[in-house]
Every structure is written in structure tokens, then in C-alpha cells.
Amino acid sequence: MKRLVLCLCLIAAPVFAVQPDEILDDPALEARARELSQGLRCLVCRNENIDDSSAQLARDLRLLVRERLVAGDTDEEAVAFIVDRYGEYVLLKPQSGGSNLILWGAGPLMLLLGGLIAVVYLRRRSRSVEGGDASLSDDEKARLREIMKN
Structure with a gap:
């Protein structure tokens, strides 16, 4: 029985992250706060x-979101306030504009660049083997025969 209770507690652990003293009295504001919290990283x-984290900093962020909503901020203003304070890393889904375009495009660009370098290298290598003088001179053949006898 104790194992069952322990398993249920472990499974339901994220449910306990938002404390009762954090919950707003206004259900509409609380729903907005929960929705915003889903997009913010602990x-x-x-x-x-x-919302899923029980860390103290996550609690502070949950309270900050609720404080901004109670103060009358829109969802965008509340998120912008938190991003200004903690940086864009706090967003679980970062924006795909501005300087982030470099980061979004760097992976595919490097993959294409690596593929291009590999193709050029392999073509040059195959040409050097095919086009190179693979036959030995008479002196080299004699030296090879001498080495092979020993």
C-alpha cells in the first residue's frame, strides 16, 4: 500500500508545484496565468x-506573472516584462525573428556546407587516383622486386 501511495505521489508531483497561496481569486486571471506559465521555462x-517546477525561482516567476496580470498587463506585456528581466532564454519556444534567425539557420547551413565540402573532397580524391600516374618506372619496379625477394 505504501508503494502505491508513493507511486501516486511521484506521478502527481508536478500537480503540487503551484501552491494554493499562489492561485488568484479571479478564475479568468488564473487561467491566463496558467496559460502564460506553460510557455515560460524554469x-x-x-x-x-x-507550472511544473517546484523550484523556488519557478515559484517567483509564477508569482511575478500573476502580479503583472493583476496590475493590468496584457499577456504580451507580462511576457515581455519577464523576458526583459530574465532574457529570452526564459521562453520555452524562442522567437524566430531578429538575431535568432542566425541561430535558426546556422544548423541547416552548416549541414549543407559540410556536405558540399565532403563532395568536393571526394571528387578531388577520385580524380587524383584516376588521373595520377599509377604505373611505376623501371627503376621503381626493380627496387620493388628486390624488396619483395628479401
Whole structure:
């Protein structure tokens, strides 16, 4: 029985991340806060959103989101405030514009560049083997026979 309770607690652990004292009285604001929290990264846990994380910093971010919403910010303003304060890394899905275009395009560009370098290298290598003088001179043949006898 204890194992069953422990398993249920481990499975439901993310449910306990948002504490009852964080929940807003207004259900509409709370729903907006939950929706915004799904797109914000916990800076301690890295790949969890702040609603699923029980880290203290995630709690601070949840409270900050709710504080901004209660203050009258729109969803975009609240997220912009947090991004300005913590950097774009706090977004689980980073923006795909501006300087991030370099990062988004660097991977495919490097793959194409690597493929191009490999093709050029392989073509040059095959030409050097085919076009090179593969036959030995008479002196080289004699030396080879001498080495092979020993």
C-alpha cells in the first residue's frame, strides 16, 4: 500500500508545484496565468515550464506573472516584462525573428556546407587516383622486386 501511495505521489508531483497561496481569486486571471506559465521555462530545471517546477525561482516567476496580470498587463506585456528581466532564454519556444534567425539557420547551413565540402573532397580524391600516374618506372619496379625477394 505504501508503494502505491508513493507511486501516486511521484506521478502527481508536478500537480503540487503551484501552491494554493499562489492561485488568484479571479478564475479568468488564473487561467491566463496558467496559460502564460506553460510557455515560460524554469531557469533551474531548464526544460520544465514554471507550472511544473517546484523550484523556488519557478515559484517567483509564477508569482511575478500573476502580479503583472493583476496590475493590468496584457499577456504580451507580462511576457515581455519577464523576458526583459530574465532574457529570452526564459521562453520555452524562442522567437524566430531578429538575431535568432542566425541561430535558426546556422544548423541547416552548416549541414549543407559540410556536405558540399565532403563532395568536393571526394571528387578531388577520385580524380587524383584516376588521373595520377599509377604505373611505376623501371627503376621503381626493380627496387620493388628486390624488396619483395628479401
